[in-house]
Amino acid sequence: xxxxxxxxxxxxxxxxxxxxxxxxxxxxxxxxxxxxxxxxxxxxxxxxxxxxxxxxxxxxxxxxxxxxxxxxxxxxxxxxxxxxxxxxxxxxxxxxxxxxxxxxxxxxxx
Amino acid sequence: xxxxxxxxxxxxxxxxxxxxxxxxxxxxxxxxxxxxxxxxxxxxxxxxxxxxxxxxxxxxxxxxxxxxxxxxxxxxxxxxxxxxxxxxxxxxxxxxxxxxxxxxxxxxxxxxxx
Numbered sequence: 001x002x003x004x005x006x007x008x009x010x011x012x013x014x015x016x017x018x019x020x021x022x023x024x025x026x027x028x029x030x031x032x033x034x035x036x037x038x039x040x041x042x043x044x045x046x047x048x049x050x051x052x053x054x055x056x057x058x059x060x061x062x063x064x065x066x067x068x069x070x071x072x073x074x075x076x077x078x079x080x081x082x083x084x085x086x087x088x089x090x091x092x093x094x095x096x097x098x099x100x101x102x103x104x105x106x107x108x109x110x
Numbered sequence: 111x112x113x114x115x116x117x118x119x120x121x122x123x124x125x126x127x128x129x130x131x132x133x134x135x136x137x138x139x140x141x142x143x144x145x146x147x148x149x150x151x152x153x154x155x156x157x158x159x160x161x162x163x164x165x166x167x168x169x170x171x172x173x174x175x176x177x178x179x180x181x182x183x184x185x186x187x188x189x190x191x192x193x194x195x196x197x198x199x200x201x202x203x204x205x206x207x208x209x210x211x212x213x214x215x216x217x218x219x220x221x222x223x224x
Contacts, residue, residue, distance in 0.1 A: 033212070042200060042215035043153070087153065097143040097168065097202075098213055102152035 002026045004101035006088050011076055011107045020073045020104045022025040022088035033098060034073045035060050036040070037085045046086075075106075083108045114216035116201050123191055123200045131186045131219050133201030137177045141204045142184040143168070143213070144176065146197040153200065159184055191223045 030048035035043035049064035155168030
């Protein structure tokens with residue numbers, strides 16, 4: 001089965017950098033996703049990592065270490081609109097849907 | 111516009127009264143899923159479907175049914191809703207041809223069972 005751990009809440013300041021960590025255990029690795037979810041809204045896709053290393057996409061970057069079962073999402077130049085939950089997810093073995101972590105609620109303060 | 115739609119968006123009902131939440135996608139995706147989201151528990155998969163007439167249980171299937179008679183539609187059926195099914199429900203679709211299994215989510219259905 002899959003097990004995903006993320007911090008429950010984080011607070012950061014507008015303009016700063018924040019790193020949201022995710023550790024996972026899965027019997028078969030098929031990549032790792034990060035989603036953003038604003039309160040009461042649907043999750044939206046941020047990134048997908050299947051190989052080790054850092055992938056940068058604008059202000060957001062995602063890192064993966066398969067040997068350590070570890071990923072992080074890096075948000076730079078934080079804006080107030082970045083206040084949201086960030087969900088780490090991995091595909092289930094043999095299934096075609098995702099297993100999600102509980103999510104990290106990020107609050108950006110002025 | 112590529113999208114996943116759900117109806118209704120909000121529903122308040124009483125225990126035991128059968129209800130159906132519809133889900134439709136216009137992207138010709140093979141895979142569709144239903145999730146529920148509860149505070150502190152995150153998104154949990156209820157059922158998924160790999161194609162027409164192919165469905166399988168997710169992590170929390172008890173009390174739910176699904177059907178996939180057409181590729182675009184994947185309704186979620188609660189035969190006898192109970193208060194513990196009060197939750198925020200999301201339908202999602204994806205395609206294996208995209209390689210990355212990126213899920214496209216519907217806007218959500220907030221269900222309250224009294």
